[in-house]
Amino acid sequence: MSVKQLHCQLKRLKTDFDLFASQLARTHDVEHLAGPQGQTLGYLYHHQDEEIFVKDIMREIGISKSVASSLMKRMEKNGFIALVASQKDKRYKQVVLTDLGLLKAEKLKTFFQVLHQNLLTGISQEDLAVAMKVMTQIHHNIQERNRNE
Incomplete structure (x- = not known):
């Protein structure tokens, strides 16, 4: 397979994946949660038994303080989260899911x-492992090339 063929196949795969995921997201009522809001909902959903602070979310999804501040305001406005005083230290605000946030997080989980079921139908674990190995190596090659330039 030539590099051109690989490039074309990857572009086609990305286009098909984006279209499929977008359509599926609409049917699961999570269409606008592909980015930081969705990542935050997932993180909070999986850590409901812990006190989570903005700094935890910043670290988890790799965003800056200013981006996190905007994100928290947007999510609060959307009704997904509430900022409440910490039980351990009243100086800090804990980020918690609201009922709507919990519902959206559960919809995201189902989505x-x-x-996953749709994408991996008919693919063995062995083939999936090989595909992951190849994609990881291509990613590594790109990173190495970028470091050397």
Whole structure:
């Protein structure tokens, strides 16, 4: 396979994946949660038994303080989260899911399960492992090339 063929196949795969995921997201009512809001909902959903602060979310999804501040305001406005005083230290605000946030997080979980099932139908664990190995190596090659320039 030539590099051109690989490039074309990857572009086609990305286009098809984006279209499929977008359509599926609409049917699961999570269409605008592909980015930081969705990542935050997932993180909070999986850490409901812990006190989570903005700094934890910043670290988890790799965003700056200013981006996190905007994100928290947007999510609060959307009704997904509430900022409440910490039980351990009243000086800090804990980020918690609201009922709507919990509902959206559960819908996201179902969306990803269905997406996973649809994408991997007919693919063995061995083939998937090989595909992951190849993609990881291509990613590594690109990073190495960028470091050397």
